[in-house]
Amino acid sequence: MRPFDYQRAEDTAAARTASRAGATILAGGTNLLDLMKLEVMAPERVVDISRLGLNRITEKDGGLHIGATVTNSDLAADMRIRRDYPVLSRALLAGASGQLRNKATTGGNLLQRTRCPYFYDTGTACNKRTPGEGCAAIGGELRNHAILGTSEHCVALHPSDMAVAMRALDAMVEVEGEDGTRREVALDDFYRLPGDRPDIETTLAPGDLITGVTLPAPLEGRQQYRKVRDRASYAFALVSIAAIVRMEDGRIADATLAFGGIGTRPWRDPEMETLLKGERPSAALFAKAADVLMRHAAVHPGLEFKLTLVTRLLSATLEEMTE
Amino acid sequence: MKTTLTVNGRPHTLDLDPRVTLLDALRDHLHLTGSKKGCDHGQCGACTVLVDGRRINACLSLAVAHDGDDITTVEGLSEDGKSPLQTAFVRNDGMQCGYCTPGQLCSATAVLREVEAGWPSHVSETLEGPATLTRDELAERMSGNICRCSCYPGINAAILEIAEESTDYAEAAE
Numbered sequence: 297m298r299p300f301d302y303q304r305a306e307d308t309a310a311a312r313t314a315s316r317a318g319a320t321i322l323a324g325g326t327n328l329l330d331l332m333k334l335e336v337m338a339p340e341r342v343v344d345i346s347r348l349g350l351n352r353i354t355e356k357d358g359g360l361h362i363g364a365t366v367t368n369s370d371l372a373a374d375m376r377i378r379r380d381y382p383v384l385s386r387a388l389l390a391g392a393s394g395q396l397r398n399k400a401t402t403g404g405n406l407l408q409r410t411r412c413p414y415f416y417d418t419g420t421a422c423n424k425r426t427p428g429e430g431c432a433a434i435g436g437e438l439r440n441h442a443i444l445g446t447s448e449h450c451v452a453l454h455p456s457d458m459a460v461a462m463r464a465l466d467a468m469v470e471v472e473g474e475d476g477t478r479r480e481v482a483l484d485d486f487y488r489l490p491g492d493r494p495d496i497e498t499t500l501a502p503g504d505l506i507t508g509v510t511l512p513a514p515l516e517g518r519q520q521y522r523k524v525r526d527r528a529s530y531a532f533a534l535v536s537i538a539a540i541v542r543m544e545d546g547r548i549a550d551a552t553l554a555f556g557g558i559g560t561r562p563w564r565d566p567e568m569e570t571l572l573k574g575e576r577p578s579a580a581l582f583a584k585a586a587d588v589l590m591r592h593a594a595v596h597p598g599l600e601f602k603l604t605l606v607t608r609l610l611s612a613t614l615e616e617m618t619e
Numbered sequence: 620m621k622t623t624l625t626v627n628g629r630p631h632t633l634d635l636d637p638r639v640t641l642l643d644a645l646r647d648h649l650h651l652t653g654s655k656k657g658c659d660h661g662q663c664g665a666c667t668v669l670v671d672g673r674r675i676n677a678c679l680s681l682a683v684a685h686d687g688d689d690i691t692t693v694e695g696l697s698e699d700g701k702s703p704l705q706t707a708f709v710r711n712d713g714m715q716c717g718y719c720t721p722g723q724l725c726s727a728t729a730v731l732r733e734v735e736a737g738w739p740s741h742v743s744e745t746l747e748g749p750a751t752l753t754r755d756e757l758a759e760r761m762s763g764n765i766c767r768c769s770c771y772p773g774i775n776a777a778i779l780e781i782a783e784e785s786t787d788y789a790e791a792a793e
Contacts, residue, residue: 302620302637302683322684329640329679330660342637344684369673373738378746389741393763394733395726396661398673399680529741529762 298338305343308350308472308505314343316474316503321345323365324399326392327408334416336409336425346401350507353377358513361470364403364506368392368458371402381511383519383538387461390523393530403506406459406469406486407498410452411440411532423449424494438598440532445560446594450494454561455532459483461521463562464538464554468510474503480510487561517542517550518617524557524609533557535605541617548572548618555589558606565589577618582611622686626651627695637683642666644682645692653693653721657765664764667722667729668692674729676763693721696728703784704728707777715768723764727778730760731785752782 303319305311315321320339322328323346331337350363353374360376371377372388392400414420414433421430433441433451442453468480486498500506523536536556542549551572555563568588575581586607595603623632624641626649633648642659645651645668654677657665661676668677669691696702704727707713714720734756737748742759750756757775766774 297638300637302681304684304686322681325681325684326661326676326679329681333659344681346684369738373736378739382746385739385746386741389739389743393661393664394730394760395664395667395674395676395763396679399675529759 297332298335298340300332300339301341303341303343305345305348308345308348308507309476311343311345311348312472312474312476312503312505314341315505317341318502319343321505323401323404324367325404326396326400327404331409331416334418336416336418345505350403356510359511362402362509362511364470364508365401368397368400368402368405369394371458372397380514381461381465381519383464383521383540384458384461384511386519386521387457387523387536387538390521390533390536391457402458402509405456406462406506406509408456409497411455412452413437413440415452424452424490427493427495434596438596440534440557441596441599442558442560443590443593443595443599443602444558444563445489447490447492447494449492450490450560451594451596452490452494453557453559454487455556456562457521457523457533457536457556459562460536460554460556461538462509462511463564464540464552465511465515467512469506470508470510471500472505472507474501478507483562484564490560515540515542515550515552520613520617522609522613524605535602535609537609537613539613539617541614543618547574547576549574551614553610555606558593558602572614577614579611579615582614583607585614586610620683622683624649624682624685624688624690626690627692633682635682637681639682640678641668641670641680641682641685641690642677645677645690651692651694654725655718655721657719657722662765663719663722664726665719665722667725667764669725669729672729672732674726691725693724696724704731704777704781707780708774711773711777711780713770713773713777714766715770719764719766719768723761723766723774726761726764727774727781730757730778731782733760734782735785752779754779757782 319341322342322344350365352363372385378385420432441451523533525531533556538554540552655665657663659678661679666677734750739746740759
């Protein structure tokens with residue numbers, strides 16, 4: 297690990313000032329320290345926000361406000377989350393290990409970097425690590441990579457389970473800006489598509505600090521999170537789905553579907569959701585929905601299996617939830 | 620940086636480079652070598668310790684960020700190394716080389732508490748609890764601890780034995 301200055305922030309203003317001056321924010325550190333040991337990240341300054349009291353879950357406008365440093369364990373175990381937002385609890389429990397969930401935070405989970413092995417391997421070219429260097433993943437071994445939202449410069453995917461459930465729930469990221477005012481940002485406006493600058497992953501500006509995530513009032517309908525991975529536990533998703541489905545008189549009244557493991561950010565497709573709305577469930581309808589979802593897919597060699605996998609996962613999930 | 624860690628009930632003040640992980644502080648500065656360095660990236664669980672009662676990977680944590688925290692390592696699980704869980708590991712052949720055992724013991728200690736607190740897991744049928752420690756539940760909850768000798772049958776048997784004993788005890792007390 298390269299040497300760095302460590303500072304424990306006294307308040308959010310101090311954290312913002314440090315971030316503005318180039319410091320990297322440390323919360324749980326489960327991903328940051330991992331990357332610092334490999335020198336994929338080598339910040340000169342680190343500012344620790346773990347003791348700012350941002351670790352509370354409070355009621356807000358009929359929904360919930362989740363502090364940025366609420367741990368993944370605490371969030372998954374919170375009775376309000378388990379009862380009213382089960383898809384979020386399930387997504388969190390499907391991710392990482394018991395040890396990591398005790399340390400990993402809500403804000404940190406959103407900001408975790410990709411697990412593309414070429415990003416981790418400093419001996420290979422990676423535009424996310426060093427812009428303009430090239431991408432060794434394209435044309436290399438692909439498995440945990442994206443097929444939606446990619447560019448010729450990057451096929452890295454966002455590995456979070458939590459963020460996929462939050463995308464389905466229309467969660468908003470609460471950001472405290474340079475001047476101290478707080479704003480709420482939708483996840484699609486929070487995550488950038490890679491384009492020709494895959495190193496810039498979010499729309500956060502220097503001096504911005506994530507202070508929490510807000511969940512709107514609970515939605516009616518059934519909720520489910522399903523994840524397919526290479527082993528039964530403690531592995532990233534090959535494909536995952538967060539689904540909230542409400543039925544009315546045998547028809548799909550609403551189907552909210554977010555996907556992990558396929559996109560460069562947690563993926564949602566309004567066109568596919570519109571297609572399902574008001575329809576009677578059928579195998580043909582689900583297959584059509586998968587076709588719509590995959591209409592812009594850029595499938596590099598090695599990732600063909602994801603087309604089949606996402607189609608089957610979508611069909612199986614909808615079949616079960618529209619019974 | 621001056622950092623105070625309370626380890627197994629005893630406070631220690633250390634002067635540490637910010638790069639020192641909690642694991643290296645325990646092993647190299649306090650000479651508590653029970654906690655092991657396996658992968659050093661949070662994947663194997665050999666470094667698992669309890670911080671304020673919760674299990675974490677000590678390798679993925681900066682010691683300076685734990686200033687003032689209460690840390691329990693395998694050395695602190697019992698006075699004589701013969702807690703019910705430790706003896707259950709011995710009785711059930713829950714180890715071969717033993718390198719992962721300190722992490723397994725710390726992790727299992729926390730799992731038993733998490734189940735008692737009603738925390739659900741990925742394989743729990745309902746989220747609303749109460750949680751029971753079946754074989755599937757245990758495999759899921761202990762998935763952050765790898766045993767390269769693959770002593771999982773013994774490890775699982777030992778933990779389930781303790782879980783059953785404490786359930787019997789709780790039922791008898793009711």
